[in-house]
Amino acid sequence: MTTxxxxxxxFLHGLAVASDVxxxxxxxxxxxxxxxxxxxxxxxxxxxxxxxxxxxxESADPTRRLYAIxxxxxxxxxxxxxxxxxxxxxxxxxxxxxxxxxxDPGLVGLLATGGALAAxxxxxxxxxxxxxxxxxxxxxxxxxxxxxxxxxxxAAALCRDGGRxxxxxxxxxxVDGGSVVCHRGNGTLRLRPGAQLLxxxxxxxxxxxxVDGRLGACYEPTDATALPVAAVVVPQPTSExxxxxxxxxxxxxxxxxxxxxxxxxxxxxxxxxxxxxxxxAARVPVLTATLPPPADLPPRLADRLLPDAVALP
Amino acid sequence: xxxxAADNVAYEVLDGEAVLLDLDSSRYYSLNRxxxxxxxxxxxxxxxxxxxxxxxxxxxxxxxVASADVSELIDRLLAxxxxxASS
Numbered sequence: 001m002t003t004x005x006x007x008x009x010x011f012l013h014g015l016a017v018a019s020d021v022x023x024x025x026x027x028x029x030x031x032x033x034x035x036x037x038x039x040x041x042x043x044x045x046x047x048x049x050x051x052x053x054x055x056x057x058e059s060a061d062p063t064r065r066l067y068a069i070x071x072x073x074x075x076x077x078x079x080x081x082x083x084x085x086x087x088x089x090x091x092x093x094x095x096x097x098x099x100x101x102x103x104d105p106g107l108v109g110l111l112a113t114g115g116a117l118a119a120x121x122x123x124x125x126x127x128x129x130x131x132x133x134x135x136x137x138x139x140x141x142x143x144x145x146x147x148x149x150x151x152x153x154x155a156a157a158l159c160r161d162g163g164r165x166x167x168x169x170x171x172x173x174x175v176d177g178g179s180v181v182c183h184r185g186n187g188t189l190r191l192r193p194g195a196q197l198l199x200x201x202x203x204x205x206x207x208x209x210x211v212d213g214r215l216g217a218c219y220e221p222t223d224a225t226a227l228p229v230a231a232v233v234v235p236q237p238t239s240e241x242x243x244x245x246x247x248x249x250x251x252x253x254x255x256x257x258x259x260x261x262x263x264x265x266x267x268x269x270x271x272x273x274x275x276x277x278x279x280x281a282a283r284v285p286v287l288t289a290t291l292p293p294p295a296d297l298p299p300r301l302a303d304r305l306l307p308d309a310v311a312l313p
Numbered sequence: 314x315x316x317x318a319a320d321n322v323a324y325e326v327l328d329g330e331a332v333l334l335d336l337d338s339s340r341y342y343s344l345n346r347x348x349x350x351x352x353x354x355x356x357x358x359x360x361x362x363x364x365x366x367x368x369x370x371x372x373x374x375x376x377x378v379a380s381a382d383v384s385e386l387i388d389r390l391l392a393x394x395x396x397x398a399s400s
Contacts, residue, residue: 247327247328249330249331249332249343249345252327252343253341253343256332256334263339264339265339267336267337271323271336274324274332274334275323277325277332278327
């Protein structure tokens with residue numbers, strides 16, 4: 001693939017990504033040809049209506065549509081109403097982002113490099129989790145769950161203890177023989193107000209305010225571009241820390257709730273996701289972890305999470 | 314009567330337990346070990362008697378109990394559209 005000279009090329013999720021939209025990730029090695037290209041197009045109104053074509057995926061909350069993906073045989077379109085349309089080419093290597101004229105450019109960037117990037121990678125056959133991951137002694141603890149479940153909080157607590165950030169929100173994994181490998185992604189944890197005390201020790205230059213109003217905490221990133229997964233933890237906020245290894249169907253079901261982009265209607269993608277969930281659960285311990293509020297999270301959390309996770313069934 | 318898995322169903326088995334996915338509704342179902350054993354036999358085209366025998370062979374359960382449980386499971390799977398009659 002050739003790319004325009006003015007687009008920066010980043011390296012994340014195991015890919016070189018040439019992008020008009022800034023991405024919070026290291027630069028790709030010099031001379032590395034991009035695997036994926038993100039182009040910013042001219043603004044264009046983005047209505048709430050479904051785009052034409054076959055509905056591939058859709059997500060909504062009780063009041064509004066969050067996104068929809070359709071395809072017409074030539075092109076796939078991911079629509080974030082009021083924010084942007086993202087056209088995805090048939091080879092799943094190019095995304096063209098058309099922002100709504102009234103959209104916040106920062107939020108458009110977040111959607112393009114978060115949900116839309118996760119969608120194109122899923123369409124291309126990759127397993128993309130809604131997860132954060134932290135490098136603890138060369139192995140990744142993956143924290144899986146929907147928004148608000150405590151992923152970034154638990155990741156911040158592990159980083160506070162010396163872990164190094166692998167990714168937040170979007171995590172690409174590969175099943176490699178008998179193991180599962182995850183790839184380094186973006187470099188900032190987005191913390192909700194209740195979890196911000198976990199970043200108190202960071203110097204001011206490592207703290208930002210994100211476009212969605214959270215605290216952006218730039219913890220030390222992992223040196224590794226990919227590393228083996230030690231365990232998958234599914235957090236459940238409550239009043240005390242307790243972990244439980246889940247096995248069999250429960251483990252597969254826990255993982256089945258973990259795709260970064262949900263609401264798929266396409267049977268082939270649904271079937272592949274079930275196969276991926278099974279493949280991960282067969283190779284990596286899966287734990288549920290009930291978590292106390294951030295202020296009560298104990299130190300050395302990794303020790304609490306990993307000993308229970310060493311033995312596969 | 315013989316059965317088979319409906320065309321819109323994908324499934325995986327882990328540690329003897331099964332997760333079934335209705336690809337039309339995106340709805341997941343789980344089966345315990347004995348249910349998963351019966352499902353695997355039924356999904357491959359067997360009838361109730363063969364499924365019951367497979368459960369009795371694998372688990373410590375009386376034949377009449379297995380037969381009743383498999384019959385109830387078949388009814389539920391048929392009602393959910395996960396299993397269809399093939400003959």
